[in-house]
Amino acid sequence: MGRETILISLLASTMLTTAALAASREDNRAEPVVGEEQAVLTDAPNAPPAITRKTATKVVVHLEVKEVEGRLADGVRYTFWTFGGHVPGKFIRVREGDLVEMHLDNHPDNKMPHNIDLHAVNGQGGGAAASLTAPGHSSVFSFKATNPGLFVYHCATAPVAMHVANGMYGLILVEPKEGLPHADREYYVMQGDFYTKGANGEQGLQPFSMEKAIQEKPDYVVFNGSVGAMTGDKAITGNVGETVRLFIGDGGPNLTSSFHVIGQIFDSVYAEGNMSTPTKNVQTTMVPAGGSAIADFKLTVPGTFILVDHSLTRAFNKGALGMFKSVGPEDKLVYSGKTEDQVYLPEGAGVRVADAPAAVAPVAQNKAERIKAGEAVFANNCSACHQPNGAGVPDAFPPLAKSDYLKNDKAKIVQTVTGGLSGKLKVNGKAFDGVMPAWDLPDEDIANVLTYVYNSWGNGGGEVTPADVKAHRAVRKAAAE
Amino acid sequence: MARRAAILATFLAVFPSALAPACAAPAGMAPVPAGAFTPFFKMIPAKGQRGAEPRPIALKAFRLDRFPVTSAQFAAFLATNPQWRREAAPRLFVDPNYLRRWREGAPAAGEALAPVTNVSWFAAQAFCEARGGRLPTTDEWEYALADAGRGRDQVTRISLDWFARPNGARLGEVGQGAANGYGLSDMVGLVWEWTEDFSATGSGAEQRNTSSKDDAAFCGGGAAGVRDPADYPALMRYALRASLKARYTQDNLGFRCAGDE
Numbered sequence: 024m025g026r027e028t029i030l031i032s033l034l035a036s037t038m039l040t041t042a043a044l045a046a047s048r049e050d051n052r053a054e055p056v057v058g059e060e061q062a063v064l065t066d067a068p069n070a071p072p073a074i075t076r077k078t079a080t081k082v083v084v085h086l087e088v089k090e091v092e093g094r095l096a097d098g099v100r101y102t103f104w105t106f107g108g109h110v111p112g113k114f115i116r117v118r119e120g121d122l123v124e125m126h127l128d129n130h131p132d133n134k135m136p137h138n139i140d141l142h143a144v145n146g147q148g149g150g151a152a153a154s155l156t157a158p159g160h161s162s163v164f165s166f167k168a169t170n171p172g173l174f175v176y177h178c179a180t181a182p183v184a185m186h187v188a189n190g191m192y193g194l195i196l197v198e199p200k201e202g203l204p205h206a207d208r209e210y211y212v213m214q215g216d217f218y219t220k221g222a223n224g225e226q227g228l229q230p231f232s233m234e235k236a237i238q239e240k241p242d243y244v245v246f247n248g249s250v251g252a253m254t255g256d257k258a259i260t261g262n263v264g265e266t267v268r269l270f271i272g273d274g275g276p277n278l279t280s281s282f283h284v285i286g287q288i289f290d291s292v293y294a295e296g297n298m299s300t301p302t303k304n305v306q307t308t309m310v311p312a313g314g315s316a317i318a319d320f321k322l323t324v325p326g327t328f329i330l331v332d333h334s335l336t337r338a339f340n341k342g343a344l345g346m347f348k349s350v351g352p353e354d355k356l357v358y359s360g361k362t363e364d365q366v367y368l369p370e371g372a373g374v375r376v377a378d379a380p381a382a383v384a385p386v387a388q389n390k391a392e393r394i395k396a397g398e399a400v401f402a403n404n405c406s407a408c409h410q411p412n413g414a415g416v417p418d419a420f421p422p423l424a425k426s427d428y429l430k431n432d433k434a435k436i437v438q439t440v441t442g443g444l445s446g447k448l449k450v451n452g453k454a455f456d457g458v459m460p461a462w463d464l465p466d467e468d469i470a471n472v473l474t475y476v477y478n479s480w481g482n483g484g485g486e487v488t489p490a491d492v493k494a495h496r497a498v499r500k501a502a503a504e
Numbered sequence: 505m506a507r508r509a510a511i512l513a514t515f516l517a518v519f520p521s522a523l524a525p526a527c528a529a530p531a532g533m534a535p536v537p538a539g540a541f542t543p544f545f546k547m548i549p550a551k552g553q554r555g556a557e558p559r560p561i562a563l564k565a566f567r568l569d570r571f572p573v574t575s576a577q578f579a580a581f582l583a584t585n586p587q588w589r590r591e592a593a594p595r596l597f598v599d600p601n602y603l604r605r606w607r608e609g610a611p612a613a614g615e616a617l618a619p620v621t622n623v624s625w626f627a628a629q630a631f632c633e634a635r636g637g638r639l640p641t642t643d644e645w646e647y648a649l650a651d652a653g654r655g656r657d658q659v660t661r662i663s664l665d666w667f668a669r670p671n672g673a674r675l676g677e678v679g680q681g682a683a684n685g686y687g688l689s690d691m692v693g694l695v696w697e698w699t700e701d702f703s704a705t706g707s708g709a710e711q712r713n714t715s716s717k718d719d720a721a722f723c724g725g726g727a728a729g730v731r732d733p734a735d736y737p738a739l740m741r742y743a744l745r746a747s748l749k750a751r752y753t754q755d756n757l758g759f760r761c762a763g764d765e
Contacts, residue, residue: 182736
């Protein structure tokens with residue numbers, strides 16, 4: 024075979040590949056449309072049922088745009104702009120080759136004009152140009168679903184960043200003709216960043232902050248429209264042995280998600296929502312703003328698995344945290360749980376302690392000094408969980424600020440620190456079920472940190488002295504013997 | 505003449521209830537001095553040219569209502585122009601939500617001093633003409649809002665607060681907030697307002713109009729073609745105008761009238 028022949032055959036194969044791809048889009052364009060149906064639309068975390076049709080059809084979608092006041096976090100209200108009344112917008116599911124007729128209905132109560140840009144559309148503005156709709160009006164356009172995939176849709180009315188920041192995004196799945204592999208449960212999870220006039224946690228109705236949005240400094244990063252939308256009672260669930268699929272979207276407007284489920288490996292990820300090449304065995308998948316991913320995993324053990332944006336201060340401090348509860352029998356081979364807890368004595372530890380000069384801890388002389396010293400103890404030992412402002416983390420770590428738990432008697436509070444605390448607990452009306460370890464700190468430190476807590480964040484004041492802690496330990500010891 | 509109007513206007517500012525239907529129409533207007541206005545939208549450069557930055561254009565002095573037109577004022581207009589009543593107005597000029605909460609030519613109870621809303625451009629224009637005035641052009645309206653650069657942060661803040669306020673509540677009365685430097689109240693924060701050329705974005709004899717109204721109203725087109733992409737409330741106003749047709753009406757859309765000096 025001469026060089027020219029190789030070149031020609033290379034060229035030919037390239038052309039063949041291109042032709043095959045182009046034909047696919049062309050095939051879907053040409054596929055006859057049989058009949059008509061109304062789209063089944065769902066709110067997160069639910070997804071509509073899989074499509075079993077063997078033919079393309081006309082799917083009629085009605086999306087009602089509503090500007091509604093709702094909960095962004097506990098005590099924090101926000102005026103969301105929504106496709107269908109909730110953030111994220113309704114999940115739309117169609118089949119490759121379908122003719123989709125979009126009706127965008129702008130509720131008469133609304134103040135704003137809105138439109139829709141579906142990333143599943145080949146056409147100017149993804150439909151935005153055709154769907155700019157004044158309040159009290161309705162627009163219609165249609166498109167052929169020529170490309171399979173999981174696509175974001177969003178409002179694209181200027182200023183688009185504000186419309187999206189207020190919650191105007193959702194997902195549309197264009198399911199491949201052959202369908203997706205079977206999954207026992209499918210869920211819809213969409214991340215978004217929110218920018219409020221007040222800082223994170225500031226109560227009341229919070230207007231949008233244009234400055235923070237432009238600086239890309241959100242106060243909240245959340246799954247499904249609010250802090251805690253998928254935690255506690257609202258966790259998504261499954262049984263051991265089932266296959267779970269997450270349709271994951273990121274509305275942004277600004278942040279890319281490092282999407283991760285703590286304690287699960289994704290068996291397959293359809294990166295960026297593409298349907299042709301799932302990646303196997305993925306820990307964390309990147310979901311771009313205005314993009315998507317599909318993650319499949321099989322539940323092999325029971326437990327609560329935490330959904331996070333692994334850019335962790337977003338999960339820890341801004342709300343990007345959800346829960347998946349798996350129920351069923353343990354498999355100790357897959358995961359044993361804790362099997363031992365022993366005292367660890369490194370070799371030569373005693374020698375080093377003996378060599379070290381005795382540490383001289385400063386001793387607080389009065390309550391003011393105690394509070395000051397306690398602040399440092401708090402920062403080093405407590406603030407990671409209870410937060411520097413004492414607010415705690417919803418569903419995970421109880422608040423110390425204005426905490427009704429602190430109204431218990433002093434002995435119980437000292438015991439909480441020296442002995443730890445675990446199991447179900449109610450603080451300020453909110454339920455918790457976690458573990459606080461026992462703190463092996465000097466009496467002086469415990470006295471100082473508790474005095475600091477008693478005298479901070481709207482708590483009732485008071486003082487704990489090292490003598491109190493010492494007496495408490497003596498009582499406990501006597502009781503134990 | 506100007507002085508007399510100013511005195512009357514001051515009186516009206518102190519006694520907003522004097523805005524009742526009986527009051528003479530042009531008396532509620534404030535003079536807005538001539539000046540330069542830089543359009544919000546950039547121009548499309550001619551082939552082979554660069555520099556799409558909008559150039560300032562000269563605006564003549566004009567007069568503008570100090571407050572949005574109230575329901576009481578509109579009721580007075582309907583009394584003498586019954587062809588614009590809800591039952592009578594031709595569908596060609598109003599959509600089905602025209603004056604949707606009015607009954608028998610009267611506004612909903614307690615809303616006499618709130619801005620009239622659910623009025624079409626045609627109805628607004630007819631109202632202003634009946635008073636010997638007209639609707640302001642978009643450039644005039646935006647120039648009046650810009651207030652010679654005074655209080656821009658204020659305008660942004662009031663706008664964003666208004667966007668966040670839950671819908672469906674009764675509209676407030678006009679004149680609750682402070683007037684701007686020209687003596688104009690409630691330009692933002694109460695209702696949107698019709699302009700004479702709402703459907704053209706920044707048109708003018710001197711300038712080649714940029715983008716079609718559609719381009720102006722969505723996504724990339726919205727940000728690439730404007731003087732200040734960080735002015736979200738301005739983008740909102742232009743997008744709202746671009747979404748309208750002259751017969752449309754809206755719960756949050758009112759108007760005020762202008763006149764020539």
